[in-house]
Each structure stands twice: as structure tokens, then as C-alpha cells.
Amino acid sequence: xxxxxxxxxxxxxxxxEIRLEDVLHALADPMRLTVVRELxxxxxxxxxxxxxxxxxxxxxxxxxxxxxESGVIQQIYRGTAKMNGLRREDLxxxxxxxxxxxxxxxxxxxxxxxxxxxxx
Amino acid sequence: xxxxxxxxxxxxxxxxEIRLEDVLHALADPMRLTVVRELxxxxxxxxxxxxxxxxxxxxxxxxxxxxxESGVIQQIYRGTAKMNGLRREDLxxxxxxxxxxxxxxxxxxxxxxxxxxxxx
Numbered sequence: 046x047x048x049x050x051x052x053x054x055x056x057x058x059x060x061x062e063i064r065l066e067d068v069l070h071a072l073a074d075p076m077r078l079t080v081v082r083e084l085x086x087x088x089x090x091x092x093x094x095x096x097x098x099x100x101x102x103x104x105x106x107x108x109x110x111x112x113x114e115s116g117v118i119q120q121i122y123r124g125t126a127k128m129n130g131l132r133r134e135d136l137x138x139x140x141x142x143x144x145x146x147x148x149x150x151x152x153x154x155x156x157x158x159x160x161x162x163x164x165x
Numbered sequence: 166x167x168x169x170x171x172x173x174x175x176x177x178x179x180x181x182e183i184r185l186e187d188v189l190h191a192l193a194d195p196m197r198l199t200v201v202r203e204l205x206x207x208x209x210x211x212x213x214x215x216x217x218x219x220x221x222x223x224x225x226x227x228x229x230x231x232x233x234e235s236g237v238i239q240q241i242y243r244g245t246a247k248m249n250g251l252r253r254e255d256l257x258x259x260x261x262x263x264x265x266x267x268x269x270x271x272x273x274x275x276x277x278x279x280x281x282x283x284x285x
Binding site: 075139 | 181184185186187189190192193194195198259260261262263265266267269270271273274277281
């Protein structure tokens with residue numbers, strides 16, 4: 046039981062291993078930004094299946110992995126569900142204000158797209 | 166003379182064509198972040214040759230192009246020099262506070278690397 050459990054512990058960078066360039070790369074994708082926005086809007090953790098992305102399952106898994114490996118989210122198995130949470134505290138300690146400004150920018154861009162979809 | 170000049174006008178996205186994901190992608194590279202930090206620290210424009218990157222000339226040119234095409238910098242030929250400037254006003258209008266928080270994060274990461282280079 047123990048080894049089966051530990052095999053399902055996913056690797057995460059420690060706080061001091063999180064790199065700005067990896068965080069920005071992780072956020073530089075519309076699907077991944079959608080995930081981060083939904084996690085930021087919700088309270089606590091969300092299962093991967095709670096976040097509806099218009100991509101295949103394997104692409105979705107890839108996006109979650111990029112977010113985890115960059116240090117943006119944590120992923121923990123709870124039973125059969127992989128639960129996701131933002132690493133707000135770690136990101137805020139390393140890069141104060143960065144996550145909030147990216148979230149605000151994403152909201153501004155969404156509002157702009159809704160206001161003038163033809164301008165794209 | 167006129168056509169020779171106009172051929173050397175480089176293409177830039179208009180303000181409303183600038184996309185958050187492109188901006189974040191442009192900033193998600195240590196060399197490009199170095200360029201942006203130097204432009205932010207300086208006053209006004211800098212020539213590409215004023216910014217010393219530890220990469221080949223063609224790689225450097227590529228990085229400047231990514232920054233220009235994403236809308237992060239403007240590039241203008243003045244005589245034989247290609248001059249670069251941050252598009253602060255456009256970025257601030259679209260994504261208030263984003264550039265400053267990325268610059269602060271880059272400064273924080275540099276300070277962290279200097280304090281504990283072995284931790285990487």
C-alpha cells in the first residue's frame with residue numbers, strides 16, 4: 046500500500062527551485078491561463094475534470110503537467126482524482142504581485158475579446 | 166530613397182493586436198528578459214549592440230524580433246542602427262502593472278541567484 050501510494054506522489058519544484066522563466070512560459074498559453082484563472086476564481090482545489098478545456102485529454106494532462114513542473118500549481122492524488130491547487134503562497138513569496146497582475150491582464154484581454162471579437 | 170527607407174520599416178502589432186500570451190511568451194526567456202530589463206533601466210532607446218547578450222548575433226536578432234512581434238518593444242532603423250524601445254505605454258494601457266511586476270520578479274530572481282547560486 047505504501048509503495049503504491051508513494052508512486053502516485055507527483056514531483057513538484059521546491060519553492061527555491063521555481064524559476065521566473067518557467068512560470069512565465071507556463072502562463073504563456075491560453076489553455077493553461079484558463080486553468081489558472083479557474084483555480085484562482087474557485088476556493089481550494091479543483092479536479093482536472095472540473096476544468097473544461099476544449100482539447101484532448103492528453104493535451105489537457107500535458108498542460109497541467111507544465112503548470113505543476115513550473116511551480117504554478119500543485120497536484121495531489123486524492124483517491125482516483127488528481128486535485129489541483131494554485132501555489133499562491135510560494136509565487137507571492139518569490140514574485141510579489143506577479144500572479145495577480147497576470148490574472149488581471151487575462152481578465153482584461155477576455156473583456157477586450159468579448160467587446161471587439163472582430164478586432165483579432 | 167523613399168522606397169529604400171520604407172522597406173526598412175519593421176512590422177509591429179498595433180496596440181489592439183497585442184496578445185497577453187505572446188507578451189508572456191516573449192518575456193519567458195532569460196535573454197529576452199535581460200533585454201527588457203536593460204531597456205527599462207535605460208532612458209529612451211538602445212541599439213541592439215548596446216545590449217550585450219552571451220549569444221550569437223543571429224540568436225540575438227531572433228530574440229529582438231520575438232520581442233517586437235509580441236508588442237513588447239518597438240524597433241526603428243535610425244541610419245544603420247536598429248534602435249529599440251519598450252512599448253511601456255501600450256502595455257500599461259492593455260495590462261496595467263504587468264510589465265512592472267515582471268521586472269520586479271526578474272530583479273528578485275537575480276538577487277536570489279546572486280545570494281545562493283548553488284541552490285539552482
